[in-house]
Amino acid sequence: TQFVSGLWQIHPFGEGNTRTTAVFTIQYLRSMGFNVENNLFANHSWYFRNALVRANYQNIQKGIKRDSVYLERFFRNLLIGENNELRNRFMVVNAPEDMAISTPTSTPTSSDNPLQIDNENISRLIKAIANNRLSVKEMMASVGLKNRENFMEYSLNPAIKEGFVSMLYPDKPRHPRQKYMLTIKGLAVYNSNNLK
Secondary structure (H helix, E strand, O other), rough: HHHHHHHHOOOOOOOOOOHHHHHHHHHHHHOOOOOOOOOHHHHHHHHHHHOOOOOOOHEEEHHHOOOOHHHHHHHHHHHOOOOOOOHHHHHHHOOOHHHOOOOOOOOOOOOHHHOOOOOOOHHHHHHHOOOOOEEEHHHHHHHHHOOOHHHHHHHHHHHOOOOOEEEEEOOOOOOOOEEEEEEEEHHHHHHHHOOO
């Protein structure tokens, strides 16, 4: 959020800066291994632009401070599949009473919460990896398992499929120095569920 907000603020792309910032952001995230599409940017382009403004605009005399919460909600939807309501009216400064709608919470209800994990094997694996990069052998030792086939079938593969864990070398699954790490979604689960 801070990186994209700061990039947009310095206006490096000239005419069409917001549009180009969106395209750059998509390419940047893809270069880090995220499967990001243009849909959210296209469907909420006005919200994205206004969220960038709110993340950068400040007027001390009028008591208006920078607020990146709206941009954070956008990126939480984009990266970890949350379902925050993205409405421009939530960003109106000093909104009149008839527009004052309670601001949605940044965490969806538990029934559609993408950070809710029902699989105990995945929860244990997320806790084991934490902020580290681990090999299969290191992960198995950390969770106390010895059967590699069972570990792959019931822990690692489901965690990768559900977007909690990714490979360090995704283009070379059998890389001799292959390690595994938490995705942003996995880190969000690790932090929000107090798995530390």
